[in-house]
Amino acid sequence: MxxxxxxxxxxxxxxxxxxxxxxxxxxxxxxxxxxxxxxxIKPCLESFGADQFDDDHSGERKKKMSYFNWWNFALCCGLVLGVTVIAYVEDNVGWGVASLILAIAMAIAIVTFYLGKPWYRYRLSKGSPLTPLLQVLVAAIRKRKLPAPSNPALLYEVPITHKSQGRLLRHTSSLRFLDRAAIIEEKDNISIEQNPWRLTTVTKVEETKLILNMIPIWLTSLTFGICIAQGPTFFVKQAATLNLKVSDDFKIPPASIIALGAAGMLVSVTIYEKLLVPTLRKVRGNERGINILQRIGIGMALSVLAMSAAALVEMKRLKAVDNELIRKGKTGPLSLSVFWLAPQTIILGIGDGFALVGLQEYFYDQVPDSMRSLGIAFYLSVLGAGSFLSSFLITVVDHVTEKGGRSWFAKDVNSCRLDNFYWLLAAMSGLNLCIYVVLAMKYTYKNVQRRVIVTDGSD
Structure with a gap:
């Protein structure tokens, strides 16, 4: 408009x-x-799409494992089109035309989504997903003086004949304090409906444990989020100082360097889905190929490699700055090709294909069934919090290094010491990876006991 x-x-x-x-x-x-x-759109649409697959159907469960891969494949295709085709239209035709194209594309997407309404599966709402968590905490605190039973069979669980649309979870030995919420006291009559603020089921207790066990994984994911934040910021600033020519008559916008990261993600997701998963299923007997946390860990390891590559490339770029701009007095972009940034961008993109897709699958699969939209929001919070933490880290590093005589950051990227900053991120990511590995080795996955089938009594 x-x-x-x-x-x-x-x-x-x-x-x-x-x-x-x-x-x-x-x-x-x-x-x-x-x-x-x-x-x-972001937290709801992805989880809604995953809800179309039935976890209790082996064929659909395997398809859902592929769903997150192809979801991100489609997102990367859109990203590539955005930073190439749309960016070209903005620069050579006009912003109005580019905005109109995007508006039309979004309108088509809305109509297409609505046309599928009759065939969608819907998950019935059962109230606030946070209420059961509070009920478990309150019930556990009320019974804090009671000894936790050594036999999990003594804890309260919904009877198998009870009508329920949820899935029951097996008891785990972690966070035993919360087990007190499911202790049956002498005054409790389990034949009648219980006060959920005093007595909760083992499933609700285990769902609360899932959320609490998720917090350390979320915290260790933030360093990866900081690394991702460098792509659309410093990587693009570096690209703007380099030779952007692809040929004598054509040069790319600096932001198009992001397309290389998307390409790396496209390749990694495709290879993972079509080659690694089928092979690892046969070798390891795991229907996922590798478990979710292992996939995330591979992505984190690649972020260490990406930041190390970024530091080495930046050292070369600064040498070119010293040789061409300072000693020779040259103006304009450096003779160094922008594609020197390709290794760090592609490696980070491949890492995204492992870590980001893994985080999406993890936060969807390991949260309680009633919180799956919130689970995707947890994944998105890794990216958002990582961006904020990146800004905070830059502020702290700028303040500390300025006291040392020369700040690592300046208004002109050619005066910055981004190589040192990238080495710092590589070291932080390496240390964070070690902590993550320890947490992943001790992590207990959601263990579904059985699904209670709802019947209307007519069968």
């Missing part, structure tokens, strides 16, 4: 006056609409 409606058009290159209030209102309204819409 701001590119086609005359009263909303931005100023031209010849004359620019202060924007009117209507310009600001339309601009920020558009940004807020994008934010709200994205917030609704």
């Amino acid at each position: 701001s590119n086609f409606i005359p009263s909303l058009k931005p100023c031209n290159k010849m004359m620019c006056i202060r924007p009117r209030k209507i310009h600001e209102v339309v601009f920020f309204l558009a940004l807020y609409c994008i934010s709200v819409g994205t917030g609704g």
Whole structure:
């Protein structure tokens, strides 16, 4: 709208006056609409798609394991189109045309999604997913003085004949304090409906344990989120200083370097799905090939390699800056090709194919069934928190190194010491990986006991 409606058009290159209030209102309204819409789509659509597969059907369960791979494959295809085709249209045709193309594409997506409505599977809502967690904590605190039984069979669980749409979980030995919430006291009559704030089922206790056990994994994922944040920021700034020419007549926008990361992710997801998983299923007898946390760990290890490669490339770039811009007094971009950034970008993209897809699958699969949309939101929070932590880390490093005489950061990227910053990230990622491996080795996965089939009594 701001590119086609005359009263909303931005100023031209010849004359620019202060924007009117209507310009600001339309601009920020558009940004807020994008934010709200994205917030609704990202955590909900992916989990809704995964809900279309039945976990109790072996064939559908295997297809769901592939679902997250192909979901990210499609996202990367869209990203590649965005930073190449759409970026080209913006630079050579106009922002208005590019925005119109995106609006039409989104409209087609909405219509297509709506047409599938009659065939979707819907998960019935059972109220707030946080309430059972609070009930377990309250019940456990109320019974804190009771000794935890050594035999899990003495703990309360919903009878197999009880109507339920949930899946029952097996008891685990971790966080034994919470088991007290399922202790049956003498005054409890389990033949009648219980007060859930005093007596909860083993399944609810185990679901609470899942959330608490997830916190350390989430925390160790943040360092990977910090590494990812360097792609659309410092990698692009570095690209802007390099030779962007692909041929004599064509050069790429600096932001297009991100497409290499997406390409790396496309390749890794395809190889993982079509080659590694079938092979590892036969070798290890695991239907996933490797378990979820192992997949995430591989991605984290690749982030260490990516940051190390980034540091080495930046050292070479700074040598070119010293040789061409400082000693020879040259102006403009360096003669060094932008494709020197390809190794670090591709390696980080391959790491995304392991860690990011693994995190999506982990936070969807290991949360309680009623919290799967929130589970995808946990994954997204890794990216968001990683971005904020990256900014915080830069501020701290800038403050500390400035006291030492020369800051690692400056307004001009050619005056920065990004090589040192990348080495710091590589060291942090390596240390974080060691902690993660210890946590992953001790982690207990969700263990489904049985599914209670709901019948209407007519059979």
